[in-house]
Structures are given as C-alpha cells and as structure tokens.
Amino acid sequence: MIFIQEFIQKIQYQQCILISYSGGLDSTVLLYQLIPFMYQYPFLQLRAIHINHQINNKSEIWSQHCHKICQKNNITLKIQKVFFKNKKNFQNHARKVRYQIIKKYMLKNEILVTGHHLNDQCETLFLSLKRGSGLPGLSGIASWKYLEKEKKIFRPLIKYKKIEIKKWAILNHIPWIEDDSNFQNIYDRNFIRNKILTPIEKKWPIFLENCYRSMKICYKQDKALNYFLDQILIKNKLLYHNIKVSIIESYIQEIQIILIKRWIFLNIKKNISYNKIKEIHHKLIKEHSKNPKYSIKINNYKIFRYKNIIYQIFSYPDLKNTIIYWHNHNKSLKLPYHLGELQKNQYGTTLPKPKKKDLVSIRFHTCKIISINNKYHKKIKNIWQENNIPPWNRNRIPIIFYNEKIISIIGIINFSNYYNDIWKISWTKKII
Incomplete structure (x- = not known):
C-alpha cells in the first residue's frame, strides 16, 4: 500500500524534501515510502533531520540507528542535539524547539514532511477539547501549511490509522525504534492515546474516521466564517x-x-x-x-x-533615556529599533546650522514645558495633541538638541530662530 501517492502528485520538478526523522514507526514508514520515488524521480532530492532531545538514556543509540538507516539508503542526515534545562511541559516545549531548528536548516526550495497520522489527529482533537478551543483548535492538524514565508510542511500520512501504518512496516520488514516514553501517561497526549482513544477504538472501530470527518467540517466552517469576517474588514x-x-x-x-x-x-x-x-x-x-x-x-x-x-x-523598547550623538553631520545617522535614519540634504526640515562648538544629539524625550524662540512657553503634551501624534509614537520621534538646548522635533516644530546659516535634515522613516 502506498500512503503517499497523493502527496507525490503535488511534488514539483526539482523539489527538495526534508523529512523529520525520529526513527520511530511513523517517520520511518514515511521515509521508506519516499525512498522508491527518490529513485523513480532522480530530480527529487531527499534529506533527513533528526533531533536528539538527550532525555532518554537510549537517545544516542536512536541517533546512531537513524544515521545507519540513512547511510544505507544514501540519504543525507542532519543530527542536532538539544539540551533542555526546564523539563516542565516538555512535549509542547520540545515540539516548538524542533520546529525552530528545522526551519533554520531548511533549504530555499525545500518542503518539510512529517509522519503525523490519523491517531495524532484525534489526540489533537481531545487536547483541544481539554483546552476549551474554538473552531480553529477543533479543526485539527492541517495536511499542509506554511511554517513561515516560502517554507511549507506536509503531512502525507494524516488520513491513515497507526494500525495501517504498523501493518505495512511489519509486512515490509521495516526496522523502527520503540520509544518507551510513549507509554508514560504523565504526558497529556500519551494519556489520551493510551487511556482514552485505545479503549474507544476497540469499542467503535470507525471512531477515528468520524473524528477526522468532524474536524474537516469544523475546518470548512471556520474557513467560511473567516471569509465573511474578512469581507467586513475589507469593506x-x-x-x-x-x-x-x-x-x-x-x-x-x-x-x-x-x-x-x-x-x-x-x-x-x-x-x-x-x-x-x-x-x-x-x-x-x-x-x-x-x-x-x-x-x-x-x-x-x-x-x-x-x-x-x-x-x-x-511594542518597542522605551527610548526615554536614549541619547545619540551626531558628530559627523555629512554622514547619515542611523536611529535605533528600525526608526530609520537622519540625513543632511536639500529636501528636509530647515534648521539653524550648528556652530562648530555645538554638540548635536538626538533624543526621544524632553521636558514637559518648552520655550519657543525665547518668547513663550508651551506644554509638550499640547504639541503632540495639536499635531495628532498618538501616545505610542511620542517617544519615537527624533528631537534634535544643540548641547542641552532643544532645537526641533523633526517634521513637527522648531524651537529656535534661524541663524545666518541653515541646513536641512530629512528623516527617512514612516511610523504608524
């Protein structure tokens, strides 16, 4: 039985595939199902990645097993060791770390495949019910999705029961690792698998398929609901x-x-x-x-x-106490936290040119009351309000000082009369 025929039909020319290979039953069957297609389609490039969590005392043996299988089948294998200081909520934390590592090593034209199957789907459904999830959570694991921009993950075995996958492995004499931690019911997923789904499946053999059907219905309803919500937002x-x-x-x-x-x-x-x-x-x-x-x-x-x-x-860091000195005015000055840069040119805000002895600095905070042209005083709060500057941007707009004297809030207001000489400064950044 070929579990991945539908997946293979989606493969594009010169496609690279990275398999998350633990050595367990599911990923091993997926690996052995992919190997014949690697020879059938020479352009299809297959790599594997194995994450050694270093939790089980057999971890090194498992890594060696994966290395041996990949070497035997001419598959490049990347083994990455991970050390966990905090064992709390281990399964969830380990999953996040795995995906972070995998995304790091994925090539540009490479898709990730994992061995998730129908039993995993139903376990996820029960976990979602436990957490009180809405439609997105009850929709289960997607057969494919974007991990991030241009990086996809596929789950070719998602429609098949574990018992079907195991039968195929036994029939074809496929060696796999049996992780004894799968029987430790201290983990939520293991408890659901061993104490809830196993007895249910014995009583109602079609239960897993019905779970999958319910999840697909939830997915379609969630997709339809989002369509109408998006129309409101677009309109x-x-x-x-x-x-x-x-x-x-x-x-x-x-x-x-x-x-x-x-x-x-x-x-x-x-x-x-x-x-x-x-x-x-x-x-x-x-x-x-x-x-x-x-x-x-x-x-x-x-x-x-x-x-x-x-x-x-x-949520940007607070720049209240930040001071940046602009010593060489002929060079652009880079501002922190993606705030762009200041540069001297003919298009910007007109300011009095600093004297040679003036120390020019950029700050993002000033006193509450400011003197304007030595004639009258104005509250900084009123300046922000008059110019419709929202609170979250009031410490992100560069304020120019000569020595300790405030000269200008760039693009908003100048506080000093022009000298005989002037210069112009542009701020190349748009804030929202």
Whole structure:
C-alpha cells in the first residue's frame, strides 16, 4: 500500500524534501515510502533531520540507528542535539524547539514532511477539547501549511490509522525504534492515546474516521466564517493596525467578539484564546469608560483603545533615556529599533546650522514645558495633541538638541530662530 501517492502528485520538478526523522514507526514508514520515488524521480532530492532531545538514556543509540538507516539508503542526515534545562511541559516545549531548528536548516526550495497520522489527529482533537478551543483548535492538524514565508510542511500520512501504518512496516520488514516514553501517561497526549482513544477504538472501530470527518467540517466552517469576517474588514478598510469601535458596535456581541479575534489574527498571525478575546472586548468595548488605560500585550504587540479606535501596535523598547550623538553631520545617522535614519540634504526640515562648538544629539524625550524662540512657553503634551501624534509614537520621534538646548522635533516644530546659516535634515522613516 502506498500512503503517499497523493502527496507525490503535488511534488514539483526539482523539489527538495526534508523529512523529520525520529526513527520511530511513523517517520520511518514515511521515509521508506519516499525512498522508491527518490529513485523513480532522480530530480527529487531527499534529506533527513533528526533531533536528539538527550532525555532518554537510549537517545544516542536512536541517533546512531537513524544515521545507519540513512547511510544505507544514501540519504543525507542532519543530527542536532538539544539540551533542555526546564523539563516542565516538555512535549509542547520540545515540539516548538524542533520546529525552530528545522526551519533554520531548511533549504530555499525545500518542503518539510512529517509522519503525523490519523491517531495524532484525534489526540489533537481531545487536547483541544481539554483546552476549551474554538473552531480553529477543533479543526485539527492541517495536511499542509506554511511554517513561515516560502517554507511549507506536509503531512502525507494524516488520513491513515497507526494500525495501517504498523501493518505495512511489519509486512515490509521495516526496522523502527520503540520509544518507551510513549507509554508514560504523565504526558497529556500519551494519556489520551493510551487511556482514552485505545479503549474507544476497540469499542467503535470507525471512531477515528468520524473524528477526522468532524474536524474537516469544523475546518470548512471556520474557513467560511473567516471569509465573511474578512469581507467586513475589507469593506471597511480595516485590514491594518486599527479598527473603529463604531464598526465593531454595529454588529451583535457574538459577531463583535469573533471580528476582533479575526482582526488580531490577521495582523499578529497568532490565534488568541476565546477567553482572552472576550476580555479584550469587555475592557475595550463594553467598559472602556471605566478602564481608559487598559491594554494587553500579545507577542510583541500591544492592543489598546485611543479616541474610539482600537490599535495593534508593535511594542518597542522605551527610548526615554536614549541619547545619540551626531558628530559627523555629512554622514547619515542611523536611529535605533528600525526608526530609520537622519540625513543632511536639500529636501528636509530647515534648521539653524550648528556652530562648530555645538554638540548635536538626538533624543526621544524632553521636558514637559518648552520655550519657543525665547518668547513663550508651551506644554509638550499640547504639541503632540495639536499635531495628532498618538501616545505610542511620542517617544519615537527624533528631537534634535544643540548641547542641552532643544532645537526641533523633526517634521513637527522648531524651537529656535534661524541663524545666518541653515541646513536641512530629512528623516527617512514612516511610523504608524
């Protein structure tokens, strides 16, 4: 029986394949299923990667086994050792580390294949139920997806039961490693596999197929729902980093919540728990007057409400105490944290030219009240407000000082009269 025929038909000319090879039953069967096609299609390049977690006392023996199998079949193998200081939530942490390593070693024209099968799908469904997941979690493991830009992962065995895969391995005398940790029920996935799914499958042999069918239905419904949510966002030009509260409030509460969830996902590319989205909705929509300064950090983004608009803004480090000296004015000055650069040219803001003895510095913070042309004083807060500068950008705009005297907030306001000589400075960066 060929499990990967459908997958092979999707392979493009000159395709490179990287298999995540643990030496266990699933990845071994996948490897041996791929080997004949490697000879049938000489252009198909096959490599393997083995992650040695160094947890089991047999780890080195397993690595040697994988090396021997790959060497026998003329397959290039990369073995990477990993050391885990923290054993807490090991399986989940190990999975993340594996994918980080694999993405690092993937070639430009290479796809990753793994040995996930139907039993893994159902285990994932039960884990999602345990966590209280919504439609995305109940949709199971995708047969393929992007790991990141231009890097794909395929799971050719995802429709097949483990018992089918094992029968094929025994029939074809395929050697594999049996990891005794798979029987340790301290891990959630192992408990579900050994204590829940095994008895269920004995009573209802078709249960796994029905689970898979339910997951596909959830996937299709989730895809359809996202289509309609995207239409709302596109129609209102909201596929960016802000969304008007009035748009959200024009729908019933149930739609408000999933609309916020979809909007966050499209920007951050991370599914947020339903409870967290409900909290964001409650604090930013329903009770904003009671929590005007509420914000939540997700990954490297901060989500908050400002002037009846909800924003997702990348959370940059605080530049309040940062000072950058610009000694050679004829050279452009690079600013930190992707803020672009300042350069002397004929197109920029007109400023009084510094004298030879003046020390020019760039800062991102100043005092609360500033003297303008030595005539009157103005609050910095009012300057920001008059120029519609939102709070999150007020310490990201370069402020030019000559010695300790403030000269200009670039592109916004000058604080000093022109001398006889002038120069022009451009800031090559757009902030949102």
